[in-house]
Amino acid sequence: LDQESISGMQKRLDAKIKPLRSLGVLEDISQQLAGIQRTSQPEIKGKAVLLMAGDHGVVAEGVSAAPQEITAQMFYSYLNGEAGINVLARNSGAKVICTDIGIALPLDPPELMANRVKNGTGNIAHGPAMTKQEALLALLTGAKVAAEAIDSGINLLATGEVGIGNTTPSAALISAFTGHTVEEVTGRGTGLKDDALKHKQDVIKLAIRVNEPDLADPLDTLAKIGGLEIAALAGAILEAAYQHVPIILDGIISTAAALTAAQIAPLSALYMISSHNSEEQGHRIALKQLGLKPRLDFNMRLGEGTGAALMFPMVEAALKIADEMATFESAGVSTGDF
Amino acid sequence: LDQESISGMQKRLDAKIKPLRSLGVLEDISQQLAGIQRTSQPEIKGKAVLLMAGDHGVVAEGVSAAPQEITAQMFYSYLNGEAGINVLARNSGAKVICTDIGIALPLDPPELMANRVKNGTGNIAHGPAMTKQEALLALLTGAKVAAEAIDSGINLLATGEVGIGNTTPSAALISAFTGHTVEEVTGRGTGLKDDALKHKQDVIKLAIRVNEPDLADPLDTLAKIGGLEIAALAGAILEAAYQHVPIILDGIISTAAALTAAQIAPLSALYMISSHNSEEQGHRIALKQLGLKPRLDFNMRLGEGTGAALMFPMVEAALKIADEMATFESAGVSTGDF
Numbered sequence: 094l095d096q097e098s099i100s101g102m103q104k105r106l107d108a109k110i111k112p113l114r115s116l117g118v119l120e121d122i123s124q125q126l127a128g129i130q131r132t133s134q135p136e137i138k139g140k141a142v143l144l145m146a147g148d149h150g151v152v153a154e155g156v157s158a159a160p161q162e163i164t165a166q167m168f169y170s171y172l173n174g175e176a177g178i179n180v181l182a183r184n185s186g187a188k189v190i191c192t193d194i195g196i197a198l199p200l201d202p203p204e205l206m207a208n209r210v211k212n213g214t215g216n217i218a219h220g221p222a223m224t225k226q227e228a229l230l231a232l233l234t235g236a237k238v239a240a241e242a243i244d245s246g247i248n249l250l251a252t253g254e255v256g257i258g259n260t261t262p263s264a265a266l267i268s269a270f271t272g273h274t275v276e277e278v279t280g281r282g283t284g285l286k287d288d289a290l291k292h293k294q295d296v297i298k299l300a301i302r303v304n305e306p307d308l309a310d311p312l313d314t315l316a317k318i319g320g321l322e323i324a325a326l327a328g329a330i331l332e333a334a335y336q337h338v339p340i341i342l343d344g345i346i347s348t349a350a351a352l353t354a355a356q357i358a359p360l361s362a363l364y365m366i367s368s369h370n371s372e373e374q375g376h377r378i379a380l381k382q383l384g385l386k387p388r389l390d391f392n393m394r395l396g397e398g399t400g401a402a403l404m405f406p407m408v409e410a411a412l413k414i415a416d417e418m419a420t421f422e423s424a425g426v427s428t429g430d431f
Numbered sequence: 432l433d434q435e436s437i438s439g440m441q442k443r444l445d446a447k448i449k450p451l452r453s454l455g456v457l458e459d460i461s462q463q464l465a466g467i468q469r470t471s472q473p474e475i476k477g478k479a480v481l482l483m484a485g486d487h488g489v490v491a492e493g494v495s496a497a498p499q500e501i502t503a504q505m506f507y508s509y510l511n512g513e514a515g516i517n518v519l520a521r522n523s524g525a526k527v528i529c530t531d532i533g534i535a536l537p538l539d540p541p542e543l544m545a546n547r548v549k550n551g552t553g554n555i556a557h558g559p560a561m562t563k564q565e566a567l568l569a570l571l572t573g574a575k576v577a578a579e580a581i582d583s584g585i586n587l588l589a590t591g592e593v594g595i596g597n598t599t600p601s602a603a604l605i606s607a608f609t610g611h612t613v614e615e616v617t618g619r620g621t622g623l624k625d626d627a628l629k630h631k632q633d634v635i636k637l638a639i640r641v642n643e644p645d646l647a648d649p650l651d652t653l654a655k656i657g658g659l660e661i662a663a664l665a666g667a668i669l670e671a672a673y674q675h676v677p678i679i680l681d682g683i684i685s686t687a688a689a690l691t692a693a694q695i696a697p698l699s700a701l702y703m704i705s706s707h708n709s710e711e712q713g714h715r716i717a718l719k720q721l722g723l724k725p726r727l728d729f730n731m732r733l734g735e736g737t738g739a740a741l742m743f744p745m746v747e748a749a750l751k752i753a754d755e756m757a758t759f760e761s762a763g764v765s766t767g768d769f
Contacts, residue, residue, distance in 0.1 A: 110508055111515055112497070116737065117710070117730030159450070159765075166764040170448055175757035177449055183755075184748045372455070390726050391745075392455030399454065406744040407729075410522045417521075419513035426504040427497075 094128025094363050101133025102126075108420040118388055122366065122411040129339050129364055130248075137412060139247035140187035140405055142178060142398040143238055143329050144171055147195035147231075147322035148213030149258035150222070151300070156293045157258040158285055161213075165198040167255050168205075171397075178253055178397035185405035187251070189398075192238050194231055195256075195321030208234050210321055217262060217300035221317040228316035228324050235328030243336050249408060250333050250340040251368075252347035253398020254322045260373060263349035265297045265318040267375045269308055270352045271382050275301075278375030280345070280394075311356035319353065326350035327357070334361035341408070343401035344371035344394070348379040355383055366408065369393055369400030432466025432701050439471025440464075446758040456726055460704065460749040467677050467702055468586075475750060477585035478525035478743055480516060480736040481576055481667050482509055485533035485569075485660035486551030487596035488560070489638070494631045495596040496623055499551075503536040505593050506543075509735075516591055516735035523743035525589070527736075530576050532569055533594075533659030546572050552658055555600060555638035559655040566654035566662050573666030581674050587746060588671050588678040589706075590685035591736020592660045598711060601687035603635045603656040605713045607646055608690045609720050613639075616713030618683070618732075649694035657691065664688035665695070672699035679746070681739035682709035682732070686717040693721055704746065707731055707738030 102124045107113055114120060126135040146168050152161050170176040171191045174183070182189045193206050197213035200206050210231045214222035223231070239250060264279040271278070275297045281290055304317035315324055327350040333340040334354075342351050342365055355362045362383045370377060370387030372394035380387060388407070393400050421428050440462045445451055452458060464473040484506050490499050508514040509529040512521070520527045531544050535551035538544050548569045552560035561569070577588060602617040609616070613635045619628055644652035653662055665688040671678040672692075680689050680703055693700045700721045708715060708725030710732035718725060726745070731738050759766050 109515070110505065110513075111733050115731065115733040116515065117732070119729060119731070163765055166762070167448065170757055170762045170764065173757070173762070175448075175755070175762060177447070177454065177752060177756055180751050180755045181748055184751050185744065386728070388728050390724070390728060391457060393453065393457070394455070395449050395453040403745060403748065406523065407741060410519055410741065413518050413522050414515060417513070417518045418515055419508055419511070424504070424508045424511070424513060426508065427501055 095131040098127040098131050098133050099124045102415060105133060105415050109418045110421055110424050110426045116414060119411040119414055122408055123415045126339060126412065129337050131337065135412060137249045137409055140249045141242050141247045142182050142187055142189045142251045142253045142402055143242065144178060144189055144191045144253035144398055145194050145235060145322035145325040146191065147256045147320050148197035149256055149262060149320055150214050150216035151218055151261050151296065152258040153216050154218050154296045156261045156296050159257050161197055161257045164255055164257050165196050165200060168193060168196060168200065176397060177395055177399050178402060181399050181402035185402060187402060187405050190238065190242055192325065194234060194325040210234065214320055217304060217318050218296050219303065221304055222262060222319055223316050223321065225312055225316045228312055231321045231324035232328035235325030236332035239329035239332040243338055248338050250338055251398050251401035252326050252340060252343050252350065253401065254326060254346045254396055256320060256322050259320050259322065259346050261293060261297060262318055262320040262323060263346045264375050265300050266349040266353060267379045269301065269306055269314050269318065270356055271378055273378050278378055280373035280375060311353055315353050323350045323353065327353040330354040331358055331361055334364040339364055339366055341366045341368050341401040341404045343368060343398045344396055345373035345376040346396060348376055351383055352379050366404060368404035371400065433469040436465040436469050436471050437462045440753060443471060443753050447756045448759055448762050448764045454752055457749040457752055460746055461753045464677060464750065467675050469675065473750060475587045475747055478587045479580050479585045480520050480525055480527045480589045480591045480740055481580065482516060482527055482529045482591035482736055483532050483573060483660035483663040484529065485594045485658050486535035487594055487600060487658055488552050488554035489556055489599050489634065490596040491554050492556050492634045494599045494634050497595050499535055499595045502593055502595050503534050503538060506531060506534060506538065514735060515733055515737050516740060519737050519740035523740060525740060525743050528576065528580055530663065532572060532663040548572065548659055555642060555656050556634050557641065559642055560600060560657055561654050561659065563650055563654045566650055569659045569662035570666035573663030574670035577667035577670035581676055586676050588676055589736050589739035590664050590678060590681050590688065591739065592664060592684045592734055594658060594660050597658050597660065597684050599631060599635060600656055600658040600661060601684045602713050603638050604687040604691060605717045607639065607644055607652050607656065608694055609716055611716050616716055618711035618713060649691055653691050661688045661691065665691040668692040669696055669699055672702040677702055677704055679704045679706050679739040679742045681706060681736045682734055683711035683714040684734060686714055689721055690717050704742060706742035709738065
């Protein structure tokens with residue numbers, strides 16, 4: 094990030110009529126955006142949630158309480174603008190850009206499947222989720238979707254996803270990349286009971302044992318125990334960083350993708366903005382490894398980018414503080430020894 | 432709160448295309464608003480921050496790093512719409528309603544002082560902050576300001592304040608009403624160093640010892656160790672509850688006022704919505720006693736209602752989920768065993 098722009102922003106904020114640093118994370122975000130956009134006067138011109146959809150062969154192991162057909166059904170809801178993420182994105186003036194990167198069922202019309210890499214991943218309990226080539230293609234497709242959004246004038250992105258069963262590969266990736274045990278990073282997804290949680294943990298351990306991912310090779314790990322939408326999000330994050338665009342992370346799946354991106358290019362973490370504290374326990378562990386802390390505590394576990402979307406108004410508020418607030422000098426307020 | 436309306440809202444939310452309860456606190460807020468407004472279709476018609484300004488005689492003890500004249504200077508900034516709270520309120524379409532309830536210095540024009548009860552409180556280290564009559568007048572004035580806002584069509588309020596030195600009486604009230612030690616509830620205000628923090632704690636202990644507040648009588652306690660703007664906020668909260676209007680709490684001073692209100696009328700806590708986790712350590716303790724948890728973790732310590740204002744878009748998002756999201760039936764999505 095550009096240090097001169099960060100200092101320039103800090104100077105602007107320190108002149109405002111408030112105790113130094115008293116707006117905390119809002120000031121941190123303003124500085125981060127200054128560093129990313131390489132100007133002490135960063136601006137948000139357009140906002141979008143990149144929502145990647147993919148299915149998971151591992152649902153055959155009974156790791157999810159919800160049937161796989163929901164991924165495709167929900168995809169239509171996103172296109173119709175009627176799902177949770179659509180409501181929350183609209184509420185903050187953001188677009189939702191949906192991509193079928195690997196739904197299992199066919200979509201109608203077929204053009205909706207233009208970016209699909211394959212019809213869902215393989216069952217990671219028995220073999221790899223996908224080949225390395227497929228993982229790379231999903232990653233590049235995610236990067237392409239992000240690049241198109243940025244080309245259209247959007248300069249604040251957020252990650253979102255849908256994919257029944259995708260907390261399972263996410264937990265597998267987080268365990269692999271952080272070194273935490275499977276138990277520590279595995280949650281109840283969309284509502285598992287105790288026995289089912291234990292089963293899910295066993296499946297994740299099996300997936301790691303069967304596939305023997307090469308942890309020194311993030312693409313190998315992603316291909317073996319990851320998912321198509323996770324790969325696409327990792328690609329979108331890398332593209333955002335490459336193009337100097339900040340990207341807000343949603344919950345555990347998005348953060349597994351972010352961890353993957355940071356394994357490939359560690360500096361990409363500097364372009365990430367955290368949002369909520371998902372109910373999924375692996376989430377906070379993954380955020381910590383990225384040097385991030387959750388900022389919203391809303392007990393949410395829907396996915397889709399809903400937690401990230403709640404962060405849009407916060408980022409805008411941060412820049413408005415820098416742009417609209419008076420200075421001690423302009424307002425004639427005493428500075429004192431704050 | 433009206434249980435039938437809460438159930439009606441829960442039914443609406445449970446029909447939406449998402450796992451049950453997966454939007455967490457957004458769903459809690461929707462239900463709370465339904466119960467408060469006594470309809471399963473609550474609406475937000477107008478939003479405002481009630482910003483109460485008052486000074487504190489205890490600044491003579493050197494408990495604040497900032498000079499007292501800042502209270503009056505900042506008051507003009509609020510009126511000019513150029514302070515932090517103005518920026519954040521504007522960013523979410525809310526008004527800022529400022530009231531001089533007890534600034535020490537004169538204001539110009541004199542009409543600005545129309546609601547002033549007295550020119551700042553007495554020094555609580557030596558005697559009472561105010562008389563019981565003054566505390567009651569400040570409380571009723573706060574209630575009047577809230578009632579006027581509600582009459583003008585506003586049905587979502589937030590608390591804000593300014594008053595150099597006011598974390599000192601706030602900590603005193605929180606210690607008195609929660610039974611926690613002064614050390615546990617006292618923070619660094621707008622930037623005290625270690626020695627100064629210890630001194631502040633000693634002053635608070637002295638204030639409690641000198642004044643011997645009758646803890647069974649919240650008005651007596653408020654008068655002896657509280658503040659004018661704290662009293663006004665307590666009155667505004669009680670009026671909001673009385674008129675079935677939800678009110679968002681800001682940081683430690685607002686929450687000290689909320690604790691006071693709940694001592695007077697315990698059910699008023701049902702009308703409160705928490706916002707951020709202030710840097711001031713007594714804040715979380717006070718929230719807990721009110722049955723609330725902070726929802727935003729932004730390391731903020733500015734006051735003015737800035738943390739509360741960040742919660743406006745969240746409350747609106749909560750109601751939009753209920754109003755705009757599709758149901759399983761309307762969208763043709765399978766329900767499964769979530």
